[in-house]
Amino acid sequence: xxxxxxxxxxxxxxxxxxxxxxxxxxxxxxxxxxxxxxxxxxxxxxxxxxxxxxxxxxxxxxxxxxxxxxxxxxxxxxxxxxxxxxxxxxxxxxxxxxxxxxxxxxxxxxxxxxxxxxxxxxxxxxxxxxxxxxxxxxxxxxxxxxxxxxxxxxxxxxxxxxxxxxxxxxxxxxxxxxxxxxxxxxxxxxxxxxxxxxxxxxxxxxxxxxxxxxxxxxxxxxxxxxxxxxxxxxxxxxxxxxxxxxxxxxxxxxxxxxxxxxxxxxxxxxxxxxxxxxxxxxxxxxxxxxxxxxxxxxxxxxxxxxxxxxxxxxxxxxxxxxxxxxxxxxxx
Amino acid sequence: xxxxxxxxxxxxxxxxxxxxxxxxxxxxxxxxxxxxxxxxxxxxxxxxxxxxxxxxxxxxxxxxxxxxxxxxxxxxxxxxxxxxxxxxxxxxxxxxxxxxxxxxxxxxxxxxxxxxxxxxxxxxxxxxxxxxxxxxxxxxxxxxxxxxxxxxxxxxxxxxxxxxxxxxxxxxxxxxxxxxxxxxxxxxxxxxxxxxxxxxxxxxxxxxxxxxxxxxxxxxxxxxxxxxxxxxxxxxxxxxxxxxxxxxxxxxxxxxxxxxxxxxxxxxxxxxxxxxxxxxxxxxxxxxxxxxxxxxxxxxxxxxxxxxxxxxxxxxxxxxxxxxxxxxxxxx
Numbered sequence: 001x002x003x004x005x006x007x008x009x010x011x012x013x014x015x016x017x018x019x020x021x022x023x024x025x026x027x028x029x030x031x032x033x034x035x036x037x038x039x040x041x042x043x044x045x046x047x048x049x050x051x052x053x054x055x056x057x058x059x060x061x062x063x064x065x066x067x068x069x070x071x072x073x074x075x076x077x078x079x080x081x082x083x084x085x086x087x088x089x090x091x092x093x094x095x096x097x098x099x100x101x102x103x104x105x106x107x108x109x110x111x112x113x114x115x116x117x118x119x120x121x122x123x124x125x126x127x128x129x130x131x132x133x134x135x136x137x138x139x140x141x142x143x144x145x146x147x148x149x150x151x152x153x154x155x156x157x158x159x160x161x162x163x164x165x166x167x168x169x170x171x172x173x174x175x176x177x178x179x180x181x182x183x184x185x186x187x188x189x190x191x192x193x194x195x196x197x198x199x200x201x202x203x204x205x206x207x208x209x210x211x212x213x214x215x216x217x218x219x220x221x222x223x224x225x226x227x228x229x230x231x232x233x234x235x236x237x238x239x240x241x242x243x244x245x246x247x248x249x250x251x252x253x254x255x256x257x258x259x260x261x262x263x264x265x266x267x268x269x270x271x272x273x274x275x276x277x278x279x280x281x282x283x284x285x286x287x288x289x290x291x292x293x294x295x296x297x298x299x300x301x302x303x304x305x306x307x308x309x310x311x312x313x314x315x316x317x318x319x320x321x322x323x324x325x326x327x328x329x330x331x332x
Numbered sequence: 333x334x335x336x337x338x339x340x341x342x343x344x345x346x347x348x349x350x351x352x353x354x355x356x357x358x359x360x361x362x363x364x365x366x367x368x369x370x371x372x373x374x375x376x377x378x379x380x381x382x383x384x385x386x387x388x389x390x391x392x393x394x395x396x397x398x399x400x401x402x403x404x405x406x407x408x409x410x411x412x413x414x415x416x417x418x419x420x421x422x423x424x425x426x427x428x429x430x431x432x433x434x435x436x437x438x439x440x441x442x443x444x445x446x447x448x449x450x451x452x453x454x455x456x457x458x459x460x461x462x463x464x465x466x467x468x469x470x471x472x473x474x475x476x477x478x479x480x481x482x483x484x485x486x487x488x489x490x491x492x493x494x495x496x497x498x499x500x501x502x503x504x505x506x507x508x509x510x511x512x513x514x515x516x517x518x519x520x521x522x523x524x525x526x527x528x529x530x531x532x533x534x535x536x537x538x539x540x541x542x543x544x545x546x547x548x549x550x551x552x553x554x555x556x557x558x559x560x561x562x563x564x565x566x567x568x569x570x571x572x573x574x575x576x577x578x579x580x581x582x583x584x585x586x587x588x589x590x591x592x593x594x595x596x597x598x599x600x601x602x603x604x605x606x607x608x609x610x611x612x613x614x615x616x617x618x619x620x621x622x623x624x625x626x627x628x629x630x631x632x633x634x635x636x637x638x639x640x641x642x643x644x645x646x647x648x649x650x651x652x653x654x655x656x657x658x659x660x661x662x663x664x
Binding site for chain 2: 046047159161162189190191192193194195197198216217218219220221222223242243246247256257258259260261262263264265267268269270271272273274277
């Protein structure tokens, strides 16, 4: 396959829906996404944008019922994982794609020692003896900055930042090709967050693991990521390399997002705010999902949903207005 | 927005202490805190989890009883207030809580929630006047009248926090403690609430104590900023002074740890602190920051540094501020 070489992950037109009492929640709605080998991408959006659902879809961990992947393809290493058997999925999950969850307090098993939890992962995916697994577990602890002697301790004996290091050790134990980190530092204090981000940066260089960093914090993305994808109402609205996106955000939503953050280098009395709220996922608007809040929107925006188009090399935006503007410039 | 030269003090704490008894000994949540808040100013209180900032906020308006010291409102010490004094005092000082999901009674409608303080304090003789005031408060905080009969679970986080603000304003207080009022909200909603708080202050000349762990929020909203570490205020200065000329090694580390959503600025060297915040139970003598301080010296353990004025309106609690400045000089 030709796509094998270029992309580690390619998602095409993914749709994930949940049946709930209040209606059909369209959590992910026609998502297209690619990730190169070794690339670190930040997936940024507000609560309910569909970031975590996308991650769970890649991990094949969408609870069904109520959730269901209704259409789309997820190519991992050139093969569509949606068509694989449960057995094959288990082999990918943990071994090739690993995930770090937001809350280190709840993602560790309280009644197992931390070295046992790391060794569990290694035993599951590699042909090793118990002793070898434990040795490797201790080596992983060392790697994430925890003294190996603390291996026989239980999660409650560690602080929040140290627990998150243990979670990272578990995720990287089998040297996965893709690491999905869902808000890995959101539950941590800022000085501890700085420690964990520093560790993640070192490990990224050490293992060259492709990473999807899910966060609502554009500051954290700036620390770690090569590229950024902005998600809103189940779609990606803008994607570019980090330098381009931070320097020249194009989509009105991305611009609004940047303006909402208090700037540490400027003094303003009031912040610029976007009117309104993200749409109800049980009743997404027709056309562009951002149109109801967009100051530039016209009838065309409410009629059709814009596709992602490349406005400059590597910079993709899903907005009719930006496309119009660029079209005009292109035609003189 | 420059602060006037002569200011009237709204609140002043003197040697304020709050200890909680735990099986392992007294937990020093607030320990000998001396701060003042001028009339009409916003004092930002920052620190990491467990530093005692929320406890301080509560002791200042006597939602928690102080272990020692005094809290002066004008010439009255509220620590000594009896039940009747306290009832009158409640009209002068109010609080907005962090989590609009758990701080509102789920069985009361919006109008009932806002009416609660008015009824408890018997502000209006009849229902008609109460309901006029409720309507007025809903307008003030930007809640549409049609939501009057809605229940909290039907509303998003931003609207719920508006109810919390309306409840705090109902009795026309002079002083409001805001405990992480925007931390549970997405950035766009956060910006809307920050603007609301700023507008209300412009309109009614409130005095705010704004507690947060978010440094960019505190810089945006505060006139002066107090930094807390393990029960102590370790630095207090004008909001720009704290960011441009931090003197305490902890403040310096804290500020350098903020992830900034920009790629084009040259950031100062990041100071990564070792270890975690130590336990506030039975804290050791001497400087509380000693264990993690990059510029500690032997005599830092001998006595606890007091908060002293080192420059105009710049207060610092550090034994060796000179040592830090001397260290920094060659690099600049």
